Amino acid sequence: MITSAVHVETVTTADQSLLRAVRETLHEADEALMCVAFAQEKGLYLLDRELSDLRRRKRRVRLLVTTTFQATSPAALSLAYGQGIDVRVLNPGGGTYHPKVYLGLGGGRASAVVGSANLTGGLFSNVEAAVRLRGLAGEPAIRGVLDWSEALWSDGRAEAWQPALAADAGEETFAPGLYEALRAEVARDRVFHTLGRAPRVNVVTEINPAQLYVETERSRDKRGGSEPIPAWMFNLAWERLRTHGRLANTELLNDLRVHRSSAVCAILSRLPGVKKEEGRRIGLLWGRNFRKTGNGSCPSERG
Numbered sequence: 001m002i003t004s005a006v007h008v009e010t011v012t013t014a015d016q017s018l019l020r021a022v023r024e025t026l027h028e029a030d031e032a033l034m035c036v037a038f039a040q041e042k043g044l045y046l047l048d049r050e051l052s053d054l055r056r057r058k059r060r061v062r063l064l065v066t067t068t069f070q071a072t073s074p075a076a077l078s079l080a081y082g083q084g085i086d087v088r089v090l091n092p093g094g095g096t097y098h099p100k101v102y103l104g105l106g107g108g109r110a111s112a113v114v115g116s117a118n119l120t121g122g123l124f125s126n127v128e129a130a131v132r133l134r135g136l137a138g139e140p141a142i143r144g145v146l147d148w149s150e151a152l153w154s155d156g157r158a159e160a161w162q163p164a165l166a167a168d169a170g171e172e173t174f175a176p177g178l179y180e181a182l183r184a185e186v187a188r189d190r191v192f193h194t195l196g197r198a199p200r201v202n203v204v205t206e207i208n209p210a211q212l213y214v215e216t217e218r219s220r221d222k223r224g225g226s227e228p229i230p231a232w233m234f235n236l237a238w239e240r241l242r243t244h245g246r247l248a249n250t251e252l253l254n255d256l257r258v259h260r261s262s263a264v265c266a267i268l269s270r271l272p273g274v275k276k277e278e279g280r281r282i283g284l285l286w287g288r289n290f291r292k293t294g295n296g297s298c299p300s301e302r303g
Contacts, residue, residue, distance in 0.1 A: 006135035006142060011113065013128045014244075016255055018117060019046065021132045022102045025111040026050035026061075029104030033062045035149050036119045037098045038071040041172035042232040043119035044079050046256065055084045062086045063119070064153055066097040071118075075170050077161050087161040090152065100130070101149055110137040112145045121232075124256060125239035171210040174231040178238050181271050183207055192266045195249070195282045202263050214263050233258045237268060241286050249282035 011017040026032050027050050044051070054061050063080050065072045068091050080087050090097045102113040115130020117123050133142050152158070174182065186204045192214075193199040205226040206213040212234070215226035236256050241247040247268075252261040262282075269276050269284055277283035 006133055006139050008141075009132050011115070011130050011132050013117070013122075013124060013126060016124065016251075018113070018115065018128055018130050019123045019255065021111075021113050021130070022117075022123060023047060023050050025102050025104040025113055025132075026054060028106060028111060029054065029059065030057075030106035031060045031104070033064075033101075033103045033149055033153065034119060035064045035099045035101040035103075035152050037066050037096075037100065038069070038118040038120055039063065039065045039076045039080065040071075040073050040118075040120040040232075041076045041079055042121045042236050043123055044076055044083070045232055046121070046123055046236075047119075049257070051083055051085070060086065062088070062153060064088050064090055064158065065119075066091055068096070071120075073170075073172060075172055076119075078163055081161065081163060088153065088158045089161050090155055090158040092155075092157055097152075099149075099152070101145065103146065103149055105137060105146075108137055109135065110142050110146060112142060114145060121236045121239045125236060125243050127243060171230065172232045172235065173209040175235050175238060178234065179207075179209060179231075182212065182234070182267065185267070185270050186212075192263070192270065194262045194266045195269060195276055196262070200262075202266055204267070212267070214260070216263075227260075229260045229263060233260060233264055234268070237264050241268065241274070241284055245286045246277065247284045248277075 011021040026047060032054060051061060061084070063085050067089050077087055100115055100117050104111045112133045113130050115128060117126065117128040117130060122128055133145065135142055137143065137146065186207055190204045192202045192204065194202065200216065203215045204212060205215050210231050211228040213226040213228050219225065219227045237247060237252055237258060249261050249265050252258045252264060258264055265282060265284060268274055273287035275285045277285050
């Protein structure tokens with residue numbers, strides 16, 4: 001039975017409810033509009049399953065961003081465009097475009113997540129909060145968000161984004177500091193062991209600004225050599241660990257959808273400032289959560 005009540009809840013990154021709310025908003029939608037200041041590859045990958053389902057169902061998805069501060073990457077816009085998302089860029093000039101609104105509509109109902117998180121790894125890794133509204137699309141509290149977002153989308157200063165506008169979309173690269181730390185550890189010893197009860201050997205055969213190549217027994221059987229792990233997987237894991245102090249392998253696999261979670265955990269566990277969590281579960285601790293034992297300085301993080 002449909003009622004006129006608007007359901008309101010607070011969602012945050014502390015308990016992962018913010019990312020779940022955005023995913024559910026897209027999953028339940030017949031049409032979606034995301035008005036965010038910044039978009040990055042890792043943010044799109046966090047929502048890849050829901051966006052792919054919308055594309056499979058031939059539903060419209062729109063994304064409105066700004067490129068003023070260079071925090072929105074051409075790689076992200078190229079990825080969004082390739083996913084069939086209608087992309088526009090709004091750079092007002094006299095002011096700053098800085099919203100974070102995720103909308104989903106379908107069957108006369110709507111869901112809106114309005115808060116502080118951009119379409120980046122911040123959906124999961126930063127300290128972020130939002131309010132989620134759910135109810136009939138005509139309810140004043142929801143209608144206000146819908147109308148405001150549509151007005152932004154229709155702003156005469158908004159321009160459609162095309163791949164030709166980006167000279168080189170490229171791929172997401174490792175965060176500054178993280179790349180240098182990884183290179184130094186790989187140079188010291190290319191062999192990394194997974195953190196489970198039966199450690200397996202992972203050999204890093206190459207690292208470049210966008211990927212790290214790992215050879216395992218499985219990759220040798222499957223590909224005859226190593227397989228790439230894209231930088232965005234490490235960036236997501238690194239941001240979450242640095243911000244919240246802990247990172248479990250299950251979070252990385254199930255919540256962040258990083259399918260190379262074992263290798264990522266194994267490699268990050270050897271960086272300065274990181275320690276394997278004691279106990280049965282596979283997890284990492286950031287330096288503030290354990291006493292340092294002279295394991296060096298901590299690599300810096302991109303904001």
